Amino acid sequence: MFVIIAGGGRTGAQLASALLSENYQVLVVEHRRELLSRLHRELPTEIVYEGSPINPQVLERAGIRNAQVLAATTDTDANNLVLCYMAREMFNVPRIIARVNNPRNAWLFNENFHVDVALNSANVLAHLIQEEMSLGDMMTLLKLRRGRYSLVEEKIPPGAKAIGIAIKDLDLPDQCVIAAIIRHGKVVVPRGNTTLELEDEVLAITDQDGTRRLAELFAPPGKNIKQGGTAPP
Amino acid sequence: MNVIVVGCGRLGSELAYRLFQQGHRVTIVDNVAVAFDRLDPAFRGRTVEGEALSKEVLERAGIDEADGLASVTNSDTLNAVVAHTARTIYKVPNVVVRNYDPNLRPVLEAFGLQIVSSTSWGAQRVEELLSGIAVHTVFSAGNGEVEVYEIVVPENWQGRKLGEMLSEAEQCLPVALTRAGRSSLPTAETVLQTGDVLDVSTTAEGIAALRTCLARKEA
Numbered sequence: 001m002f003v004i005i006a007g008g009g010r011t012g013a014q015l016a017s018a019l020l021s022e023n024y025q026v027l028v029v030e031h032r033r034e035l036l037s038r039l040h041r042e043l044p045t046e047i048v049y050e051g052s053p054i055n056p057q058v059l060e061r062a063g064i065r066n067a068q069v070l071a072a073t074t075d076t077d078a079n080n081l082v083l084c085y086m087a088r089e090m091f092n093v094p095r096i097i098a099r100v101n102n103p104r105n106a107w108l109f110n111e112n113f114h115v116d117v118a119l120n121s122a123n124v125l126a127h128l129i130q131e132e133m134s135l136g137d138m139m140t141l142l143k144l145r146r147g148r149y150s151l152v153e154e155k156i157p158p159g160a161k162a163i164g165i166a167i168k169d170l171d172l173p174d175q176c177v178i179a180a181i182i183r184h185g186k187v188v189v190p191r192g193n194t195t196l197e198l199e200d201e202v203l204a205i206t207d208q209d210g211t212r213r214l215a216e217l218f219a220p221p222g223k224n225i226k227q228g229g230t231a232p233p
Numbered sequence: 234m235n236v237i238v239v240g241c242g243r244l245g246s247e248l249a250y251r252l253f254q255q256g257h258r259v260t261i262v263d264n265v266a267v268a269f270d271r272l273d274p275a276f277r278g279r280t281v282e283g284e285a286l287s288k289e290v291l292e293r294a295g296i297d298e299a300d301g302l303a304s305v306t307n308s309d310t311l312n313a314v315v316a317h318t319a320r321t322i323y324k325v326p327n328v329v330v331r332n333y334d335p336n337l338r339p340v341l342e343a344f345g346l347q348i349v350s351s352t353s354w355g356a357q358r359v360e361e362l363l364s365g366i367a368v369h370t371v372f373s374a375g376n377g378e379v380e381v382y383e384i385v386v387p388e389n390w391q392g393r394k395l396g397e398m399l400s401e402a403e404q405c406l407p408v409a410l411t412r413a414g415r416s417s418l419p420t421a422e423t424v425l426q427t428g429d430v431l432d433v434s435t436t437a438e439g440i441a442a443l444r445t446c447l448a449r450k451e452a
Contacts, residue, residue: 054310056339077286078310082340085317089343105286108314112321 004029004067004093006053006083007074008039011099011121015071016043029053029062054079056086064091072098077105081113088114117146138215141203149207151179154214156200159221168192170217176210179203237262237299237325239285239315240306244331244351246271248303253278260294285315296323305331309340317344348376368444371432381408382440386429387447395431396421401446404439408432 001024005012008030019026020043028043030036031052039048051058053074064070070087072080080098087093100106100120109118124147142151156162162170167178167190181188182201188194196202204214234257238249241263249261250273259278262285263269269280283290285304296302302319304312312330319325332338332350341348354377361368372381390398399405399421410419411430419431435443 052336054340055336056343076310078308078314081314082310085313086340086343102284102286104284104289107288108286108318113314113317 001025001069002063002067003027003069003071004059004062004064005071005073006059007072007079007099008032008035008048009073009075012071012073013039013042015073016047020044020047027062029058031058054082056090059086059091064093067091067093069093069095069097072096074099075101077101077108081108081115084109084115085113138211138218144205149175149205150211151203151205152211152214153201153203154218156196156198156202156218157220158198160198160218162196162217163198164195166193166195170196171213173207173210173213176204176206176213179205234258234300235295235298236260236301236303237294237296237319239263239302239304239312240331241268241271241280242305242307243271245303245305246273248305249278250276260299262290262294285311291315291318291323296325299323299325301325301327301329303329303331307333309333309337313341313344313346316346320346342376350377368440368447379434379436380440381432381434382443384431384433384443384447386425386427386431388427389449390425390447391427393425394421395419395423395425398425398443398446402435402439402443405433405435405443408434 003019003024003026005016005026005028008028012028012030016026016028026047027049028039028047029049029051030039031050036048036050049062051062053059064087070083070093072083074080074083077100084096084098087096095116096114097117097119098109098115100109100118103120103122106118106120106123109115127147138152138154140150140152144150172178178190180203181190181194181196182203183197202218204210206214236252236257236259238245238252238259238261241249241261245261245263249259253259253276260281261269261272261278262281262283264282264284266282281290281294283293285291285306296319299319302316302325304315306312309332316328316330320328329347329349330341332341332348333352335350335353338348338350368382368384370380371383374380395407399407407419409416409432410423412426433443
């Protein structure tokens with residue numbers, strides 16, 4: 001798969017190295033001198049394309065017509081929006097992803113500018129921090145569907161409400177499923193009548209409501225679980 | 234008419250003041266308050282300080298009721314985003330953008346916007362004056378692809394036919410000839426006199442060809 005990354009700042013460079021290690025074909029388009037010298041140090045020279053990414057001729061020479069994905073990661077929201085629009089309108093790029101720099105501009109990042117996915121780093125981070133604060137020791141292993149669902153893991157501490165209760169009686173919300181239990185180093189496939197034991201490591205796939213319910217069931221006694229999570233966007 | 238001008242630089246402040254003088258209700262937006270110092274002291278429109286990409290700022294500027302919007306900042310991408318949003322989300326009927334960097338004109342064209350290329354336009358006019366041939370634009374159609382130029386017939390074309398001149402400059406349509414204050418519709422057989430004022434409708438390539446043939450001393 002061929003990915004063009006427009007903008008070689010921290011985000012663009014980081015994304016390029018990550019994609020390279022996954023064996024993607026990548027090109028980073030950047031024209032600012034001060035960034036180029038760093039890019040050439042950090043990335044293989046052949047994946048750095050020198051030119052202004054908002055110039056359609058530069059994009060065309062970089063081969064945007066063959067790109068499956070455009071990632072607009074410059075530090076200017078207007079540039080990212082224009083890039084997304086041009087990528088679809090002039091070059092028919094199938095998948096377009098944009099970085100939102102200022103959360104106030106997030107409202108513009110939609111199909112009106114041909115943005116398929118908008119990533120708002122400030123929001124994602126604020127959201128994660130808030131979630132970490134409210135969920136005690138639960139660990140998020142994987143985010144699914146842009147963070148709407150998660151694969152979470154927690155070890156059941158002494159005194160937790162869930163100990164000795166069968167899964168079918170835990171009263172879990174609809175959007176929450178216990179996927180596996182690791183007990184004494186072995187995987188137990190959970191059924192409705194499986195009861196949870198002390199020190200079980202529980203893996204669950206859940207939305208945010210489910211995460212809060214699990215946190216409540218798995219909390220040690222006396223630990224106050226905050227209910228401060230935010231609703232998904 | 235309710236008009237919003239985005240960007241209070243030299244072009245924006247001048248435009249806002251002219252619109253105000255024409256009796257329009259003008260709101261001018263800029264992200265730095267000191268930019269409004271450029272406005273003529275007699276300007277009596279509204280000023281809104283804030284980032285033009287913010288929904289709240291656009292709505293405070295009255296975009297819901299705007300009849301026209303001009304985005305004339307020195308950022309082509311910002312102008313494109315503001316103008317496209319005004320047209321598609323707020324259905325502003327008349328939207329114009331300024332093209333600042335001539336290399337980025339294709340970007341604005343991709344959005345199908347009405348464009349004024351202040352930089353190219355200025356350079357072109359200065360070039361015309363420096364070349365010493367009396368040619369100037371009297372009417373600009375569309376985004377300026379076709380323009381009507383007024384030409385003062387130079388001495389070296391005295392007594393020659395218009396058809397001869399135009400055979401060297403294709404794509405030039407003569408639309409009027411003015412002699413001693415009276416205009417007529419010229420034909421290929423019209424004999425030119427020094428000082429005649431000829432109006433032709435043509436493209437940028439056409440006028441370039443016509444200039445070359447006007448400058449040629451030999452018949």
